[in-house]
Every structure is written in structure tokens, then in C-alpha cells.
Amino acid sequence: MASIAASFCLLGVLLAIYVALFLTGDDSPAGARRLVTRNRISLTQIMPISYEAKIRQVPGVETVMAYQWFGGVYKEPKNFFARFACEPESLFKIYPEYRIPEEEKRAFQADRAGTVLGRDLANKFNIKTGDKITLKGDIFPIDLEFNVRGLFDADKNEEVMWFNIDYLWKSLPADRRDFAGTYLILAQSAEDGPAIAQQIDSLFRNAQVQTRTESESAFAASFVNFLGNVKLYLFMISAAITFTILLVCGNTVAMSVRERVREVGIMKTLGFTNGEVLGMILGEATVISLLGGFFGCVVAWLLCRGVAANAGGFANLEGMTLSPWMWVAVIAAAVVMGTAAAIVPALGASRTEIVEAMRYSG
Amino acid sequence: MREAVIEARKLTKIYKRDEFEVRALDNCDIEIHRGEFVALMGPSGSGKSTLMHLIAAMDRATSGRIAVLGEDLAELDDAELARWRNRHIGFIFQQFNLIPVLTALENVELPLKLTSMNGKERQRQAETALKLVGLDDRLTHFPRQLSGGQEQRVAIARAIATDPDILIADEPTGNLDAQSAKDVMTMLQKLNRDFGKTIIMVTHDRHAAEYATMIRHLEKGELKPEIEYPQA
Structure with missing residues (x-):
């Protein structure tokens, strides 16, 4: 037996x-409304920050946010978790399922070197609000020190760290600023998603940097295709x-x-x-x-x-x-x-x- | 004149082994009456086990006719033969052939599952049979927890549980020490004398054969003239 x-x-x-x-996507109401725009050639290629304003103009787009995978090392290479630079003012609009005390949210938005972490992640590495943590850059040639301003709860995937993309840009040489690896978009309704994706990609069809827009779950699944x-x-x-x-x-x-x-x-x-x-x-x-x-x-x-x-x-x-x-x-x-x-x-x-x-x- | 429970005429059994044919039983005529205790003896390969298998409906004859309890066995299909065996024949084997994962009580209950008895009746009947063979204190023992003699007594209890007309014993003392063999033979003799069971026993053991009322010898598939013994 x-x-x-x-x-x-x-x-x-x-x-x-x-x-x-x-077969699994984010089945939360906001999850179904989220889209991701990336460089059509590859995820490793960046897009100009100017795209953000253009995407915001597309009918049906409620919010858009530039975000960037930072990578880096926290203490030791084995301590792997997702680290993203984002726009703090938009983060909690796009992820309304994140539950965080209002004062912690405001503290994060007010501090350019601030960061918020999922509670599971914080517990795993024994990080508390008020701590200072450092990420050693690998993709980017800089080390960043962060002030932990808050911990959030979510129904799933709490092992994420978010920080201010402006902090990343300002820490880089002037000629390497003002870019985004991806744009996260919140559509006004889930039904609008496919049409918005099509419109965004059409918008940049003749541009030097073309885009590919897809649902957040399809974007997540595309990582598997790397294998x-x-x-x-x-x-x-x-x-x-x-x-x-x-x-x-x-x-x-x-x-x-x-x-x-x-x-x-x-x-x-x-x-x-x-x-x-x-x-x-x-x-x-x-x-x-x-x-x-x-x-x-x-x-x-x-x-x-x-x-x-x-x-x-x-x-x-x-x-x-x-x-x-x-x-x-x-x-x-x-x-x-x-x-x-x-x-x-x-x-x-x-x-x-x-x-x-x-x-x-x- | 006593009723003949087994009547075989010109019974022949031929086995095919590759391209060879082995005539295990050759034109055998036998008549066994109700209440007889018959020992079938003979050297290995003489056909005694084959005759026993045919009488017990465990195998079919190549030719000839055999009627047991008035039933022509050739006319029954496999499923009918199975039910017929369950109702009329009790088996006792040299190697006891108990189911190792069942307790003594469950082993004895096994043939009763094919009857119309309900669970309680089956259990009562199995307990009675085990009591009759002196094992009512071993109901929940598994075969591995019993001695050889006790295992054979459980097998006897299983054989009589359905109250069959005929008991078939294949070398019942072959795997037992002298004392256990004597106990088993005494028990079979009691079943024959006190309960009127017809018993057909295949044996090599002369001492065991002495408990029978009649000894029939087989040689090279042929049955020799009968010898009747007064019981010991």
C-alpha cells in the first residue's frame, strides 16, 4: 500500500x-482588476517613467503605479523574499486588501527611506516597526538602508517588502533614474481589463519601447515559463x-x-x-x-x-x-x-x- | 441395507502434463455407505487423493460416473458444485489450511457465511463447534498462536460447523505428533460413531487407518478389494 x-x-x-x-489567479475583487505592463522584449528591460502618465489617460484606468524589482541581499543570500520599489501614495489603492494601521501607512508615505513589510515576512526575520534594515544591491550597485515604518496583513503573499521608488532613483546616478521595470494598473472594473491591456499596448506600438500588458495572475504565471x-x-x-x-x-x-x-x-x-x-x-x-x-x-x-x-x-x-x-x-x-x-x-x-x-x- | 452415499462407476481421471497423459485413476468402482469411516491407503501416486478430490467435488472426472448423496456431480456447474460442497462436505487437511489473518472463531464461521444464518447464529454455531473439539477457550486466537494439534482441531470444527453429511480428511495426522494425532483420530472416530458422519480419510499412517471401519487400497490408479475392520 x-x-x-x-x-x-x-x-x-x-x-x-x-x-x-x-489555474489560480488572485480571486480578490481588486486582484481581478489588476494589470501589469512590462517591456515587450523582456521583463529585464525597463520602460521610461513617462509612460505612467500616458497609461493613466487610458479610459477605464483607475490608478497606475510604477514599480521595480530591486533584488539585493538581506544579511545573507539565502534570505530571499520579494523586494519592490513602489509609489507609496498608490500602493494601498492598488492593494486595498493590505491591512495596515493608518499612522503606519502615513509614516511610510512621509518617509522617503521608509519601508513596509508583510507581517509573515517580518516575523520570519524578527523585524519590527522602527527597526532599520539594509539591502545590499546586486542588480543595482547601491546599498539601501530603510526605516521599517509599518507591517501589513493580507489574505495571502505577505512575504513582500515595499519601499519608495523615489528613494531608489535618488540613490542612483542621474543618468539611471526615472525608469520603471513594470507598471501596476488598477482598472475600474475587471471586465475592462482586456480592453485596457489592448489599448495600452496599442498606445506604445510605434514607440521605441513597446509594452506588453496582461492580468496580474497571467504575469505571475509567466515567471513559470522562464523554466x-x-x-x-x-x-x-x-x-x-x-x-x-x-x-x-x-x-x-x-x-x-x-x-x-x-x-x-x-x-x-x-x-x-x-x-x-x-x-x-x-x-x-x-x-x-x-x-x-x-x-x-x-x-x-x-x-x-x-x-x-x-x-x-x-x-x-x-x-x-x-x-x-x-x-x-x-x-x-x-x-x-x-x-x-x-x-x-x-x-x-x-x-x-x-x-x-x-x-x-x- | 445401509444407504449408499457415494457410488462411483468406472471412474477415470487423466491429467495432462505437457505432452504426457497421466492416468491417475483407472476405471474405479466404489460404493460407500452412510456412517462408514473409510481409509484410503496406497503409495504416493496411487490415486487416493484423486479419488478423494472427485468424491469431494473438488475436481471433475475424465470419464465414468460419480453420484454423491444421490447427486450426479457431472450435472452440476461450478457454482452449484461450490454450494453443494458447502452444504454436504466438511474438509480436514494435512496442513490445516486455516486462514492466518482470521481468529479460530472467524475461521470456523467462514463456511457459515454462505448459509442463510445471521451473524449471531453463525457465531453461536461456530462456538458450539469449537466447544465440541475442546477449544472454547481459544476463540480469539489466531492460527499462529495455536499448536499444530489445536490448529487441526479448529479445522475439524470448521469442517463440522455446517453439519455436513460427509467429512473428507486428507492425511489429517500427517503434521502432528503422536499424542495430537491420537487426539484427532479419537475425535474423528467420535464424529463417526456418535454423530453418524460418513468419513473418507486418505492416509499413509497405519495407526490412523486402524480407526476406520474399512480400508481401501489403491495401486497405480486401481482400487483393490475391500478389507473391513472392526473399529478399535
């Missing part, structure tokens, strides 16, 4: 990864696992039946018919598969929790979980595969002649 549980655990984890990467054709990999691995599970189930049941040929003979001697023996073996295989599927799901759920807790905001993985329908799907697959794999050995065993079965010494 352990081998069956391990196989279905893998299947469950893959399913959860697929759903987290490709290659992940969908295909996941599909291929899932197919291989499914095939392996069939072999494992078949082998497990076949072994269990082989070990019990004599027992089958005894049952038939006592008056059990071929059909009853067949039903018994199939029933047993189904129960074993059911339990294997269930325990596989339990382990997969624990693994998903582990991954989600350590995802650091990468590509929706913080929302990775084994939802109820996945439990049902994996356990149902376990039952179907276990029963299917048992049919041939069960038929063989049930049809074994009593005298042959009784001669079998196992």
Missing part, C-alpha cells in the same frame, strides 16, 4: 502544482506517473494474489464460488487503493503546505494546496486504477482449479 500511496502522493502534488501555476514548457513537463510527468501507478497497482495486487493462491483454494473448497472469490479480490484491491489514495493525499497535502509556506511569493505557489475536488479526483483515480489493475490477476485467481490452488505452496 505504501508504494500506491507514494505514487498517488506524487500525482496529487503535480495536480496541485498545475492548478497553482496555471521552459512547464505545462508539457507536468503533463509528461503525470502521464509517466499514471502509467507507473498502473504497474505498481497491478504488481501489488498480483503479488498479493500470488501469495494467496492456496487461500483462494481453501475458500473455494469451503463453498465460495468463482464470482465470490473474484469479488473478494477486487474488493480488497479497491480498499487497498482507496487507502493508498487517501494516505497519498494526506502526504501530498502536507507537502503542498510546506511548499506554500516557503514559496516566497513565487508564481502563485503560496496558494498551492490540495483542494477538496483534488482529494476526490486523486482518490477516485486510485480506486479506478486499483480496481482496473486487479481485474486480470483476480480473474486468474478466481478461475484457478481447486486442486491446482491447493497444491500451491506459495
Whole structure:
């Protein structure tokens, strides 16, 4: 049963990864309204800050904010978390789900060197409001010291640090200022999103720096594509696992039946018919598969929790979980595969002649 | 004249082993009456186990006719034969053949699951059978927790639980020490004498055969003339 549980655990984890990467978006009302504009060529290429004002003019845009991935190192390279430069006045409009005391919000907006952190992140590194923290630059050749002005709570992905983009610009040489890696846009309604994205990209179609605008969840998913054709990999691995599970189930049941040929003979001697023996073996295989599927799901759920807790905001993985329908799907697959794999050995065993079965010494 | 419960005429069984044919039983005629205790003896390969398998409906004859309790076994299909075995035959094997994951009580209950009895009746009947073989203090023991003699007594309890007409014993003392063998044979003799069970026992053991009312010898698939013994 352990081998069956391990196989279905893998299947469950893959399913959860697929759903987290490709089928999960930010389902908060504001999340559905958020769009991201980036350089059409690559995320690593910047855009002029002048684009912000033009994007703001697009009908349906409620708020727009320039933001920039800073990278850097906090104490040690292993302390990885998301660090973004942003426009403090717009941050809480675009992320209304961030819950922060009003005085901390104002303190952050008033202090150019101020920063706000998600509470999970602060707890992880034992950072408190009023502390000073330093990020050593790697993408940017500067070290920045920040005053922690507040901690915010959110429903998910609290492992983020936000600071003032003006602080970043002012710390850089004059010829490297006034740019943005990305623009975060809040549309007036989720339905307007596709049209706004199209209009923004049309706006810069003939410009030197062209843009690509997409929903925030699609933007997050695009990070996964840096790893290659992940969908295909996941599909291929899932197919291989499914095939392996069939072999494992078949082998497990076949072994269990082989070990019990004599027992089958005894049952038939006592008056059990071929059909009853067949039903018994199939029933047993189904129960074993059911339990294997269930325990596989339990382990997969624990693994998903582990991954989600350590995802650091990468590509929706913080929302990775084994939802109820996945439990049902994996356990149902376990039952179907276990029963299917048992049919041939069960038929063989049930049809074994009593005298042959009784001669079998196992 | 006593009723014949087993009547076999020109019973033949041929096994195919690759391209060879093995004539395990050759034109065998036998008649066994209700209440007899018959020991089938003979060297290995003489056909005694084959005859026992045919009488117990565990196998089908290649040719000839066998009627047990008036039923022509050739006319029953596999499922009917299975139910017929459950109702009329009790089995005792050399290797006990208990289900290792079931307790003594559950092992004895097993053939009763195919009857119309409910759970409580089954349990009561199984407990009675185990009491009859002196194991009412071992109901919840698993086979591995019992001695060989006790295991064989559980097997006897299972064989009599459905109150069958015929008991089939295949080398019942083959795996037992002398004292346990004596106990088991005494028990079979009691079932024959006091409960009128017809018993057919395959054995190599002369001491065990002495408990039978009749000994039939087989050699090379042929049945030798009968010898009747007064019971010990």
C-alpha cells in the first residue's frame, strides 16, 4: 500500500502544482482588476517613467503605479523574499486588501527611506516597526538602508517588502533614474481589463519601447515559463506517473494474489464460488487503493503546505494546496486504477482449479 | 441395507502434463455407505487423493460416473458444485489450511457465511463447534498462536460447523505428533460413531487407518478389494 500511496502522493502534488501555476489567479475583487505592463522584449528591460502618465489617460484606468524589482541581499543570500520599489501614495489603492494601521501607512508615505513589510515576512526575520534594515544591491550597485515604518496583513503573499521608488532613483546616478521595470494598473472594473491591456499596448506600438500588458495572475504565471514548457513537463510527468501507478497497482495486487493462491483454494473448497472469490479480490484491491489514495493525499497535502509556506511569493505557489475536488479526483483515480489493475490477476485467481490452488505452496 | 452415499462407476481421471497423459485413476468402482469411516491407503501416486478430490467435488472426472448423496456431480456447474460442497462436505487437511489473518472463531464461521444464518447464529454455531473439539477457550486466537494439534482441531470444527453429511480428511495426522494425532483420530472416530458422519480419510499412517471401519487400497490408479475392520 505504501508504494500506491507514494505514487498517488506524487500525482496529487503535480495536480496541485498545475492548478497553482496555471489555474489560480488572485480571486480578490481588486486582484481581478489588476494589470501589469512590462517591456515587450523582456521583463529585464525597463520602460521610461513617462509612460505612467500616458497609461493613466487610458479610459477605464483607475490608478497606475510604477514599480521595480530591486533584488539585493538581506544579511545573507539565502534570505530571499520579494523586494519592490513602489509609489507609496498608490500602493494601498492598488492593494486595498493590505491591512495596515493608518499612522503606519502615513509614516511610510512621509518617509522617503521608509519601508513596509508583510507581517509573515517580518516575523520570519524578527523585524519590527522602527527597526532599520539594509539591502545590499546586486542588480543595482547601491546599498539601501530603510526605516521599517509599518507591517501589513493580507489574505495571502505577505512575504513582500515595499519601499519608495523615489528613494531608489535618488540613490542612483542621474543618468539611471526615472525608469520603471513594470507598471501596476488598477482598472475600474475587471471586465475592462482586456480592453485596457489592448489599448495600452496599442498606445506604445510605434514607440521605441513597446509594452506588453496582461492580468496580474497571467504575469505571475509567466515567471513559470522562464523554466521552459512547464505545462508539457507536468503533463509528461503525470502521464509517466499514471502509467507507473498502473504497474505498481497491478504488481501489488498480483503479488498479493500470488501469495494467496492456496487461500483462494481453501475458500473455494469451503463453498465460495468463482464470482465470490473474484469479488473478494477486487474488493480488497479497491480498499487497498482507496487507502493508498487517501494516505497519498494526506502526504501530498502536507507537502503542498510546506511548499506554500516557503514559496516566497513565487508564481502563485503560496496558494498551492490540495483542494477538496483534488482529494476526490486523486482518490477516485486510485480506486479506478486499483480496481482496473486487479481485474486480470483476480480473474486468474478466481478461475484457478481447486486442486491446482491447493497444491500451491506459495 | 445401509444407504449408499457415494457410488462411483468406472471412474477415470487423466491429467495432462505437457505432452504426457497421466492416468491417475483407472476405471474405479466404489460404493460407500452412510456412517462408514473409510481409509484410503496406497503409495504416493496411487490415486487416493484423486479419488478423494472427485468424491469431494473438488475436481471433475475424465470419464465414468460419480453420484454423491444421490447427486450426479457431472450435472452440476461450478457454482452449484461450490454450494453443494458447502452444504454436504466438511474438509480436514494435512496442513490445516486455516486462514492466518482470521481468529479460530472467524475461521470456523467462514463456511457459515454462505448459509442463510445471521451473524449471531453463525457465531453461536461456530462456538458450539469449537466447544465440541475442546477449544472454547481459544476463540480469539489466531492460527499462529495455536499448536499444530489445536490448529487441526479448529479445522475439524470448521469442517463440522455446517453439519455436513460427509467429512473428507486428507492425511489429517500427517503434521502432528503422536499424542495430537491420537487426539484427532479419537475425535474423528467420535464424529463417526456418535454423530453418524460418513468419513473418507486418505492416509499413509497405519495407526490412523486402524480407526476406520474399512480400508481401501489403491495401486497405480486401481482400487483393490475391500478389507473391513472392526473399529478399535
